[in-house]
Amino acid sequence: MSTDLMPNRYRPGEVSLPEREAALIARRDAVLGASYRLQYRKPVHFVRGEGMWLYDPDGKPYLDFYNNVPSLGHCNAEINAAMAAQAARLSANTRYLEPRVVEYAERLVDTFPAELDRVIFTCTGSESNDLALRIARLATGNEGVIVSAYAYHGTSAAVAAVSPNLGDAVNLSPSVRIVNLPGPSGIPDEQANEFFEAEVRAAIHDLRRRGIGIAAFMFDSIFSSDGVWIDPPGFLNGAVAAVREAGGLVIADEVQPGFGRTGAHFWGFARHDIVPDLVTLGKPMGNGFPIGAVVGRRGPVETFGVTARYSNTFAGNTVGIATADAVLTILQRDRILDNVLTVSETLRKGLEQIASRTGGILGIRNAGLFFGIDIGMGASLPAERRAMALDVVNAMRDNGVLISTTGANEDVLKVRPPLVCQDEHVQLFLRSLEDALRIITSR
Ligand code: PMP
Numbered sequence: 307m308s309t310d311l312m313p314n315r316y317r318p319g320e321v322s323l324p325e326r327e328a329a330l331i332a333r334r335d336a337v338l339g340a341s342y343r344l345q346y347r348k349p350v351h352f353v354r355g356e357g358m359w360l361y362d363p364d365g366k367p368y369l370d371f372y373n374n375v376p377s378l379g380h381c382n383a384e385i386n387a388a389m390a391a392q393a394a395r396l397s398a399n400t401r402y403l404e405p406r407v408v409e410y411a412e413r414l415v416d417t418f419p420a421e422l423d424r425v426i427f428t429c430t431g432s433e434s435n436d437l438a439l440r441i442a443r444l445a446t447g448n449e450g451v452i453v454s455a456y457a458y459h460g461t462s463a464a465v466a467a468v469s470p471n472l473g474d475a476v477n478l479s480p481s482v483r484i485v486n487l488p489g490p491s492g493i494p495d496e497q498a499n500e501f502f503e504a505e506v507r508a509a510i511h512d513l514r515r516r517g518i519g520i521a522a523f524m525f526d527s528i529f530s531s532d533g534v535w536i537d538p539p540g541f542l543n544g545a546v547a548a549v550r551e552a553g554g555l556v557i558a559d560e561v562q563p564g565f566g567r568t569g570a571h572f573w574g575f576a577r578h579d580i581v582p583d584l585v586t587l588g589k590p591m592g593n594g595f596p597i598g599a600v601v602g603r604r605g606p607v608e609t610f611g612v613t614a615r616y617s618n619t620f621a622g623n624t625v626g627i628a629t630a631d632a633v634l635t636i637l638q639r640d641r642i643l644d645n646v647l648t649v650s651e652t653l654r655k656g657l658e659q660i661a662s663r664t665g666g667i668l669g670i671r672n673a674g675l676f677f678g679i680d681i682g683m684g685a686s687l688p689a690e691r692r693a694m695a696l697d698v699v700n701a702m703r704d705n706g707v708l709i710s711t712t713g714a715n716e717d718v719l720k721v722r723p724p725l726v727c728q729d730e731h732v733q734l735f736l737r738s739l740e741d742a743l744r745i746i747t748s749r
Contacts, residue, residue, distance in 0.1 A: 355380030431588025432460025503544025534678025
């Protein structure tokens with residue numbers, strides 16, 4: 307496992323920077339402090355974004371194949387117009403009667419299976435997961451939570467305590483159990499469901515032996531921080547049944563795969579043909595405006611609502627709702643999911659061709675426009691694979707293409723372009739990746 311808290315980052319003294327960037331970093335460090343890390347060995351400095359592109363102060367364009375928040379493109383004019391028009395008219399909170407929040411909630415639940423018909427708004431993915439845990443714990447009367455080995459579910463104290471990905475310095479809750487995924491454990495597809503069910507049953511058993519009941523199994527439906535593990539479809543089924551049998555709720559964290567990223571479905575959990583009890587939303591919901599939600603089954607959401615006091619000042623405010631409404635309109639009207647399917651197919655084929663021509667690619671996994679690409683040479687050691695992946699990411703950055711790494715060993719390229727990506731962008735990306743791999747593998 308990588309013990310570096312963020313391998314793909316700037317380290318002072320490792321590279322020399324132009325005076326403009328060096329001066330800004332010095333001021334930034336002095337006021338923002340050590341919690342703020344800059345991505346890439348040589349940080350990127352942006353002043354403008356448009357569609358698939360980000361621009362530095364000299365006007366140099368960078369192709370964005372990394373950011374899944376602006377999923378309908380950076381600074382989308384239609385979304386910005388909806389946001390500005392609402393900001394000029396009214397920004398109300400959810401304690402006043404106001405139609406837009408109701409209309410949007412109705413539209414949102416229509417994108418889910420019929421059982422999931424309640425919405426509570428939040429401002430971030432972390433808040434969504436935090437709230438989902440509160441609902442699950444209150445509805446079940448239990449504390450125990452099961453998560454995957456390198457899960458990341460957010461920043462609040464409660465969700466950090468169920469996020470093994472944050473590293474050894476962040477204590478996990480005594481009532482959390484971590485389970486191994488079949489893919490990174492090398493389990494063949496035919497045995498994946500059985501393997502994962504056994505992992506989850508063992509975790510439930512272990513909790514019980516310590517007198518802890520299970521509140522929830524929480525998982526990112528695309529397992530992004532674990533390294534993008536999406537196959538085989540259905541491998542969660544036995545685990546979901548085991549959790550329900552033990553009285554726990556199933557929480558799908560859709561912060562990464564939600565709102566159409568996987569192309570075939572609006573929500574990532576649909577790939578596994580399951581209907582969770584609670585689903586948490588964030589990142590692309592407002593294309594950059596901070597808005598999230600928990601969508602859930604009536605039972606637990608109503609139990610929470612009538613029992614616990616819950617108030618969230620900004621969540622569901624009219625400006626956020628107008629923005630999210632514009633996002634949903636564009637996703638549906640412009641058939642963005644069809645584009646995801648077409649473009650992701652081209653990208654996958656291109657990657658397979660590169661893998662057959664050049665060394666350095668050990669595996670390709672994707673669901674729609676979320677790709678995990680394993681980097682390394684046949685017999686390379688984990689540290690060598692990690693170093694190689696970082697070299698590829700930074701060579702591409704120098705060449706004006708943005709991606710990063712993920713996974714337990716940070717040797718998986720994480721590729722998540724905005725969903726409005728077109729063929730021309732795919733070709734630019736592929737060329738840049740192949741150039742980087744050729745140079746790095748011929749050293
Ligand atoms: N869940 C997952 C799977 C995430 O990837 C993230 C953010 N990277 C979060 C939750 C937290 O979202 P936010 O940063 O908006 O609080």
